[in-house]
Structure formats: C-alpha cells, structure tokens
Amino acid sequence: MIEIHLLEQLVAFADCGTLSGAAEKLHISQPALSRSMQRLEEELGVTLFERQRSRLTLNDMGELAVRYARNLLLQENAMIQQIREADRKKRTISVGSCAPVLIPDFVSLLSRLFEGMTISTELTGDPRLPDYLKEGRYQLAILHKKPDEETFYSVPVADEKLFVTLPPVHPLADADGLYLKDLDGQTFLLYSQIGFWDELCRREMPSARFLLQQDMDVLGELVANSAFPAFTTDYVMERSGPVTDRMVIPVLDEEASVTYYCACLKEEKARFRPVFEYFQSTPAPAQGGFDLL
Secondary structure, three states: OOOOOHHHHHHHHHHHHHHHHHHHOOOOHHHHHHHHHHHHHHHOOOOOOOEOEEEEOOOHHHHHHHHHHHHHHHHHHHHHHHHHHHHHEEEEEEEEOOOOOOHHHHHHHHHOOOOOOOOEEEEEEOHHHHHHHHEEEEEEEEEOOOOOOOEEEEEEEEEEEEEEEEEOOOOOOOOOOOOHHHHOOOEEEEOOOHHHHHHHHHOOOOEEEEEEEOOOOHHHHHHHHOOOOEEEHHHHHHHOOOOOOOEEEEOOOOEEEEEHHHHHHHHOOOHHHHHHHHHOOOOOOOOOOOOOO
C-alpha cells in the first residue's frame, strides 16, 4: 500500500521541478525527499526519474504516476470533506425560516431539547423554502403556509398580523384599516431582514419606495423622528411594547395575517418528535414567543 505522503511529495516535485524546490515547499530536507522518491519507485517496481549528475527529471512513467497521484489526492480530499460535512450535519440542526420573529425563541427551544447539537438558522423569503427542506438543505423549517401533507409533517406554532404605522398628520392616519394597495406610491422605512413580508410588500405596492435599514435600533430612531410610514406586527408589539406617537392601523390584505408552521420531512418526524410534542402540548402563542419554562 503506497502511503499518501509519498504521492504528495511526487506531486510537489512535479509542481516545483526540482528536489530543492519541492523540499522547501514541503518543509523537509532534500536528502529525505530523495529517499522518499526512491522508496516510491521501489514500491511501484518502476523507474520514475531520469537521473543525471546535477539534475532529476520525470520520465514517461513518472509523468503517468503524477497524473494518477493528482487524481488520488483529489479523491482523498473529497472523501475527507464529505465525511466531515456528513459529521457536521449529524451534529447540526439546520433551520430555514420565512420570517425573523420566531428564530430566537425557536433556537432556544431546540438548544434545550437537543442539548449538545449545533443549531444553524437561515432567514429567507424565498418561496422555494419547502423545496429546500425536501432537498435536505434544512432539517426543519418555519413556514407561513401549511405545507403539503403528503411530503411534510407540520404543526402550527404562532400567528402574526401586519400593521402599518403612520404619523398623526398622515392623510390616511384616521383609517380603521388599510389594504397595501392604498399605500402604493409612498416611501417607507423598512427593516431589511423581514423574510417573506418583503416580497408581499413589493408585490402589492410596486410603485412604493423602501428605505432599507439593517439595524433595528436605527430603524426605530428613524421611525420615531420621521414622517415616513413603517410596518410592525402584533408579534413585535407584544414583545417590544406599543408604538408611541403614531397611528397603528391593521393591514386588511388576507396575506397580512399568517399562521406559522414548524415543518420537517415525514421521515424525520420521529427525530423531531420532542419539538412537535412541545407545540402540541403548549397552547400556540398568538404573539410573544414560546414558553420555554
């Protein structure tokens, strides 16, 4: 059995062209490298080099050996990466979420139920989130629509409703409720990480302008000190407190009220039974997060 380090040294020699260059690259002595190449020839039973007084070069068999060595080293590297990735996945629960609000509480819940596991989360407004769950990119997903029951197992976990906040002097501030189309053409302050809500707002208000903010605290300051409309939800208000100095008006579009579902592939139901049992035994919160006590 040829040792991998001999093939690595052969490839290093081919890349550098000289024993001295390869020895320096490999951080070994030149005599040690020369002995390794002789050992490789002995194990193969083939001469790989043309030896001259002051020069060593690969012959035809040596060039062939280098090509095979490169392929074997690539396969070895691929094997290592795939095994490491499989091990990482075994120790990691990957979660895809369509909205940001549930992520902190959901991570806390998973960390408690699956002690020692790494919890990885990704926020995405991509409508293909169920497909990504099916393909194995995620093991669990938070969806804003009930997924296909033939493929997925899911339970409801929370509700959320969208509101628009307007300064009292805004022409629509006295409305009891508004559709998104009523707000089209205006300029909004908008948090950049809102998942599927972003697609809904842009679809229903194609002529609106959005001033995106990546920092929630900065967004709050801008909302408090500007006349631009902004959005909030009952879930956010329950956790952060009521909006002050603004009129908070419900958005009437059907898609502005959602129920979130925790979902996995049906064949993964047993693995995540503690999660589903938690939600089935605990009244789903309309707002405010999960009771982790």
